[in-house]
Amino acid sequence: MVKRSFTYLSDINLDTLNGLGDKRYSLLKRNDLFSITDLLRFFPKKHIDRSSVKLIEEITNNDINSEVTVIAYIKKVSVFTTRSRLRITTLIITDDTGVINAKWFGPQYIESRFKEGERVAISGKPEIKKSGTVEYKNPTIEKFDDLEDLNETGSLIPVYNKLEGITSSSIRKALKQVFNIISTKKEDLEPGIEDVLPDIILKNFNLLNRLDSLKGIHFPQDKNEYYASRRRLAIDEFIYLRVIFESLKKNYKKQSKGFSYKVKIDEVENYIGNLPFSLTNSQKKAAFEIFDDLKNDYPMKRLLQGEVGSGKTVVASIAIYSTVQSGYQVALMAPTEVLCEQHFKSLKSFLGKSGIKQYLLTSSTKEREIIDRKIKEGEPGLYIGTHSLIQEKIKFKNLGLAIIDEQQRFGVDQRKKLITNENTIPDQLVMTATPIPRTTALSIYGDLDITTINELPPGRKKIESHLFNGLESDNLKVFEKCKEHLDKKSQIFVVCPFIEESENSDIQAAEVVFQEYTEKFTKYNVKLLHGRMSNEDKEEIMKKMIRGEIDILISTVVIEVGIDIPNASLMVIESAERFGLNQLHQLRGRVGRGNKQSECIFHITKKKSLTTISDDGRKRLEAIVLLDDGFKLSEIDLEIRGEGKVTGTSQSGKSDLKVANLRFDYDLLSESKYIFDSINDEKIKSKILKEAEMFFPNYFKVESST
Ligand code: ADP
């Protein structure tokens, strides 16, 4: 004897149910509801609480704001039409403890559907008249033979997303039929639904079994049952995601990258020993994790994440060293030219001694054609560039490793383009300083292994954060702070309001700020940098800033990523409430690179203060001044933005989580990890995978098109 499984039930079409009819069936199909499994997983949007069932004499003034269900019989039916032709149907209903006057306004033909003497359940918000009579206006009413059959009243009533031509009531009826069928024995089928999780796990983690959770999410007896059901189903979804990614990774690891590393561990240790500083433990660990991965026969796919300034570049340099020494090309793609140049410079200081050739491809590169040729001919070395690296005409002949810095700025497609290689599959290293909470990491980078640097290089001082409002006295404080830093011969970054409409308005706003600072600090060199300037001009200004020739650099958000200027010790973010939390964190990380005590000022837009900015803006600012942990901030950001969707490539409903919510269910996510890890039986895992394939088909499409 076996129980019906989701797979089994997905082969049973909904037209086998009684009372659905061809018309309703085709409407359901139009909404992707084909089978019993589809219907079971068509979860309610909400429940209306009609679970409070009372005798009429028990109804008091305390009940007038919530729905009360009464089980009674009809004493009298009457219809009355007002002079303005409004039809009012009144049923007098009693349960022998009191009387209810129930009234319907308008043509609802209640009088033709209900007769004197019939037993009914009626739900509504009661009104208590001065005379003491209870009155219901437009209540929900249904007849019944057996209390068990109540469909609209008497409990938590599920309400479903509107489907054209199908009422929630008919969904409820169909579901009740389904639960009836499932609970009956038939030939060699046992009552119940096959659960993929074994009893021992259900018991250890206090989980409802599958049938109970499905019943409980649709027709809960009370809220606790609903929450317990939801918990089980959300955990299932997280487990599906895990099993999907595990399987994608496994398949990926079956591929061969078709080349091998010749570098020995002592060479790498020697390289590390020759670096200008010693690595932190966290960097060492990360470096060897990557090195081990490079040596595998299958291509590496790894995310290297770590706080701003945690020193990811030098870790990447170890992978670069190993790859180029083995005779292959490395491509490093960064989002801006300034950043490419900085990488070029710092990597030169790391890799220079080992004789590794480095090429920089920016718009100002002179020997462009020569470098392009080297790329095509397979000349080993490190090639650094912006997305110009992935132009159609550039084809690496001998690419061993593709590194993508600040991944959040690039689309998935760009990542894929870079790794397309004619001969072999290169290793992939993706770096990001926007730390990603585990949940999002799971959804966005589920196919990558993750290495985290969770330690900053020694000697870094904590950056002091200040929140200043836009009112007169605080505006002055901002200038006073600037003065303090200038007196210490430090440099200052001022980042300007981010204005959503257009880049032009960003620039205008920056010009206003530039004006202010120039007038205030006449003795200092104040410069403006914005996105519309030519690359040469931008570059010139950045170079001057790096050389310490600029005291105050006013800029639009172009300096957001990567640049490293140890002598800059003050960051002022104007109209800080307009920036995203990750962006604020990134910007703050631009200072605090040297040994000076650094500060960051979050300055609210002129004339505004915490109480007059948007709620979200206030929450972000409160979080940023309090916390300097990028991971936490990232989670809070997610919460504020309310991101709740996990998708494959399309937003199509079928690939989304139906129950679990990334915004609220962190706890369930980590619980799901424990549960998943405690499953050792491969048979169980493959069953879960089979269900996951059925419920999240898009993930599988994504990978096969890579
Ligand atoms: P990010 O992780 O933000 O990309 P970088 O790689 O740019 O950080 O490193 C930030 C700065 O810290 C660089 O100037 C780098 O040379 C320096 N650095 C990195 N690792 C160490 C270390 N172990 N000791 C001292 N300085 C380090």
Ligand code: MG
């Ligand atoms: Mg970096």
